[in-house]
Amino acid sequence: MSTITLESVTAGYGQSLVLHEINLAFDSGFHVILGSNGAGKTTLFRVGVGILPPRAGIVSVLGYEPHRDSEVKRLIGYLPHRPSLSAALSVRDNLEFWGQVLRLPSAQRRSRMDQVISDLELSDLLSKPAASLSRGQAQRVAIARALLGAPQVLFLDEPTTGLDPLAARSLRELLKGLARADKTIIYSTHNLYEAAELADDVTLIAAGRVVDRGSVEALHQRHARAQRVCLTVEGDPRTILSGLGYEAVPDREQWIVDLSDRAERSRIVAALVQAGLPVLEVRELGSPLEAVYEDLESGGQRV
Numbered sequence: 001m002s003t004i005t006l007e008s009v010t011a012g013y014g015q016s017l018v019l020h021e022i023n024l025a026f027d028s029g030f031h032v033i034l035g036s037n038g039a040g041k042t043t044l045f046r047v048g049v050g051i052l053p054p055r056a057g058i059v060s061v062l063g064y065e066p067h068r069d070s071e072v073k074r075l076i077g078y079l080p081h082r083p084s085l086s087a088a089l090s091v092r093d094n095l096e097f098w099g100q101v102l103r104l105p106s107a108q109r110r111s112r113m114d115q116v117i118s119d120l121e122l123s124d125l126l127s128k129p130a131a132s133l134s135r136g137q138a139q140r141v142a143i144a145r146a147l148l149g150a151p152q153v154l155f156l157d158e159p160t161t162g163l164d165p166l167a168a169r170s171l172r173e174l175l176k177g178l179a180r181a182d183k184t185i186i187y188s189t190h191n192l193y194e195a196a197e198l199a200d201d202v203t204l205i206a207a208g209r210v211v212d213r214g215s216v217e218a219l220h221q222r223h224a225r226a227q228r229v230c231l232t233v234e235g236d237p238r239t240i241l242s243g244l245g246y247e248a249v250p251d252r253e254q255w256i257v258d259l260s261d262r263a264e265r266s267r268i269v270a271a272l273v274q275a276g277l278p279v280l281e282v283r284e285l286g287s288p289l290e291a292v293y294e295d296l297e298s299g300g301q302r303v
């Protein structure tokens, strides 16, 4: 049985339904959820951690129904979209308090606190009241809190939001290590580079429905049409390319070309070679998920 399963799950707020007939299963590894603002990612996370009961369908995490079995909440680490710390408490007391909520025995609480303080580089912040933290500092404390119980399952809703580039990188490395150590990580982000770097698989959500799921490569194959490439060519390719309907923009020794379709790559390379202009390199620019995302947003292929 998978660590997390959602079967025909429907969920929403008041009169409005947000998630429709969601069927998903996750095992250990890194699972990225992608979708535009309002697509339903945070709602999916709330259902997954048991804060929002589904209207219909079955949610199971580690064999429990999270909205019914409060025990499972101690086995799940959750970073909400807008994490709230206890403003008047220091960073240390926030973590200490959370360790008590999780009912960690005191020796384990101390060792886990030491671990997350080191992992999230919080030692200089421990005596500061949470209210005085910068946004990125508060985010690091909230992530530490989510990791405190060494949970088997992590739901992290845009965790790198507000982190500076080095803190974001060190968090990504930490989480990659956890995914390798058989944890199940459900992760939402709007950063497509980050998503492509981390994901074992990506779930695409639009208007509360799962529209596709797969590895970055598989999604790229299925969805990416337009492609921006960087060509390294011996000579000036502009005349040949303009004959094929493409504009080449010079970029130092290389040329940037926007292709309307991936399949055009081989056509332009063949035309250049035939014209006596050897092509030394064709490199796709940007994240491979960019074109996937564009296709998703333009209401492209649904599966």
Ligand SMILES: Nc1ncnc2c1ncn2[C@@H]1O[C@H](COP(=O)(O)OP(=O)(O)OP(=O)(O)O)[C@@H](O)[C@H]1O
Pocket (backbone or CB within 6 Å): 013, 018, 035, 036, 037, 038, 039, 040, 041, 042, 043, 044, 081
């Ligand atoms: N507490 C709430 N009450 C009513 N409607 C809500 C509530 N929270 C979210 N919604 C609505 O549910 C829909 C999905 O919101 P959700 O926060 O799940 O999207 P999201 O994919 O996480 O978006 P974002 O990328 O902006 O964080 C939106 O239309 C939103 O307005």
